[in-house]
Amino acid sequence: GESVGLHLPTLSVQEGDNSIINCAYSNSASDYFIWYKQESGKGPQFIIDIRSNMDKRQGQRVTVLLNKTVKHLSLQIAATQPGDSAVYFCAEKIQGAQKLVFGQGTRLTINP
Amino acid sequence: GAGVSQSPRYKVAKRGQDVALRCDPISGHVSLFWYQQALGQGPEFLTYFQNEAQLDKSGLPSDRFFAERPEGSVSTLKIQRTQQEDSAVYLCASSPRQVSNQPQHFGDGTRLSIL
Numbered sequence: 235g236e237s238v239g240l241h242l243p244t245l246s247v248q249e250g251d252n253s254i255i256n257c258a259y260s261n262s263a264s265d266y267f268i269w270y271k272q273e274s275g276k277g278p279q280f281i282i283d284i285r286s287n288m289d290k291r292q293g294q295r296v297t298v299l300l301n302k303t304v305k306h307l308s309l310q311i312a313a314t315q316p317g318d319s320a321v322y323f324c325a326e327k328i329q330g331a332q333k334l335v336f337g338q339g340t341r342l343t344i345n346p
Numbered sequence: 347g348a349g350v351s352q353s354p355r356y357k358v359a360k361r362g363q364d365v366a367l368r369c370d371p372i373s374g375h376v377s378l379f380w381y382q383q384a385l386g387q388g389p390e391f392l393t394y395f396q397n398e399a400q401l402d403k404s405g406l407p408s409d410r411f412f413a414e415r416p417e418g419s420v421s422t423l424k425i426q427r428t429q430q431e432d433s434a435v436y437l438c439a440s441s442p443r444q445v446s447n448q449p450q451h452f453g454d455g456t457r458l459s460i461l
Contacts, residue, residue, distance in 0.1 A: 332377065333405070
């Protein structure tokens with residue numbers, strides 16, 4: 235399949251380890267944040283979201299942390315599996331708008 | 347259940363030709379978005395519909411780009427007089443309600459190559 239991102243920041247972890255992907259967002263008026271996973275040749279797939287009135291939200295094997303003071307978002311993936319290999323994007327939505335503004339993306343590679 | 351469907355998956359056109367890209371959103375979804383994704387980059391917003399109303403077209407790069415959603419369901423993105431810099435993946439996303447702060451669900455996109 236096609237490569238989603240050729241010159242992205244990369245993170246390599248061993249299968250079974252935990253991974254943390256970081257994202258700095260730009261606008262203090264953003265009120266909603268989403269993490270997407272994008273595999274080669276496919277569209278972004280929703281993983282987890284968080285509203286600005288929260289600082290932590292957990293899903294199945296994933297946790298999102300939001301630090302509004304420093305405008306930082308992170309995605310933690312527990313017990314990584316080969317299927318977690320993909321490019322991960324954070325996205326923010328500014329209050330009052332509908333569009334998402336995406337970050338640069340991080341390529342996560344899971345080593346067996 | 348059926349997700350967002352886009353067609354064609356791949357489109358090759360010669361510079362100067364017009365192209366039309368189709369998006370079938372998830373049934374019943376009110377909001378529909380178009381994004382452009384260049385190689386190695388995150389998606390960038392083009393335009394937004396709420397039902398048949400185009401409420402935000404601030405991301406359309408030029409007047410060669412036109413989008414419509416006449417009956418509030420299927421949408422078409424048209425690019426006239428294509429140029430090489432239009433080569434990208436065009437993604438469509440939909441979300442269920444008018445209320446904001448909910449996930450947008452994406453299709454797999456149309457990869458457009460302009461020769």
